Amino acid sequence: MGEDNRYFSAPLIEWYLISKRSLPWRDTRDPYLIWLSEVILQQTRVAQGLPYYEKFRTAYPSIKDLAVADEEEVLKLWQGLGYYSRARNLKKTAEIICKDYGGRFPETYKELLKLKGIGPYTAAAIASFAFKEKKAVVDGNVYRVLSRVFGIDEPINKSSGQKLFQELADSLIDSENPDLFNQAIMEFGATECTPKKPNCSGCIFNDRCVALATSKIGDLPVKLSKIKVRKRYLHYLMLLDQHRNTRFVKRPNDGIWAGLYEFPMIETSSSRELTVNEIEYFLGQSASVTLLSADPMVHKLSHRYLEVRVYRVEVEDLFEPVVSMDEIDQYPTSTLMERLLQQFKI
Ligand code: SF4
Structure with missing residues (x-):
């Protein structure tokens, strides 16, 4: 474990091991199932995504099954989840992995990123959860936790802000348990440091959280105003x-x-x-x-x-x-x- 980041990662991982929700994709190191769960959970709540994960895992137990599946059948299974490009990319990426990689996922963050349809977040999730690579995941939950604990007001939808948060997360990640660290920080953001009503009184970081000390919880993370609807x-x-x-x-x-x-x-x-x-x-x-x-x-x-x-x-x-x-x-x-x-x- 990296010594100087223990102040952050040790209590976080300890909290996670006691408090985590039991979710089916947390019991596997199969990169295909991890990838499937990550794609389903993008822009989707866990409760809504769970039945879809089970349906897909049953219909396509391996990446080869997904690669040869009929696209209309895949879209039909996806129905109700929205953002249908995810389902189409899922199938396309499965085809590429079967054709160009012999049906096996690349094992490093860098190689995973080369695959069309796999972005930095998903590549970090697969590399760390399946292969224990020391690469931090940065999703909405991670932005929220880090911006609040460290009082960072760089916008999270600007590339300079994204770079800063990625570097900070990479510097905090636990060397021996990068997978647990990544799961822990996302779970912490999803269940404790939530957008509207964070559980500050019971929080493991409440003695050092800058947002709490400076009454800026509602202001962080900063997001630049949205594109016009x-x-x-x-x-x-x-x-x-x-x-x-x-x-x-x-x-x-x-x-x-x-x-x-x-x-x-x-x-x-x-x-x-x-x-x-x-x-x-x-x-x-x-x-x-x-x-x-x-x-x-x-x-x-x-x-x-x-x-x-x-x-x-x-x-x-x-x-x-x-x-x-x-x-x-x-x-x-x-x-x-x-x-x-x-x-x-x-
Ligand atoms: S003290 Fe509150 S705002 Fe700060 S990290 Fe904990 S839950 Fe989040």
Whole structure:
């Protein structure tokens, strides 16, 4: 253990060994399972990610199983977790590891970073948890703990701030137990030094925490103001012919919903209802149109605010691809489309 950083790592690891939550991916050194859990947990709470981890581990017990899996099946399993590019990258990276690395994960941080779809955080997690490399993970929890304990107000979404926190974390990591240290600091941020109500009275660092001493807990970590949220106005047409068929269309292979299925959609530049004429012009045929809810549905994504209207549109003919309304649950869709189907499916 590095002697001069023991003041930080020793109490942290001791706390972790007593207080940690038991989570399935903590009992393994298999880099594939560690990677799977890390990708699932990005931007996802543990309680929400757990069932997905179990589903994926059961469906694809090894990286080879994932590499040869059908992409639509992978997206379907991922449904509800959001940020679908994670699922597509998961599959792509699995294919690369099987093709170029004989199905074995590279064993060092540097080599892992060379893989498309694996960034510094995930590379550090795999290198330390699976191979005990001394490389610190820095995620949102780590930023919070370090910025508060050491009173650092460098913005965490600027590259200079990220570099500073990475260097600090690397200097604090325990040499003998880098894996435990990384688990411990993330767990500490997730359960003790939480964003809104940190448990300062019972905290192992409360005798030296700069944020506590200077009443700056609510100000740290510092994040520069967010990108402006863009508003979009989407209109989905739930087409229906006399045989209960509809059109459920695969989106192109780019954008956040790449490869997922949805009803035909028209976008407007302002918040308003579509006219029957506009819909008939879009379809190239006459139609019987009903707006399914007077109030638009609001769906928020990280940088988007979507206002969504849904129309039931009865028509004589449908162009291919035609899908039975009773079978659309089998297709991978976005969380928005899932909400929409739950509320309006005919
Ligand atoms: S004293 Fe409070 S703010 Fe400081 S590290 Fe502990 S929990 Fe976080």
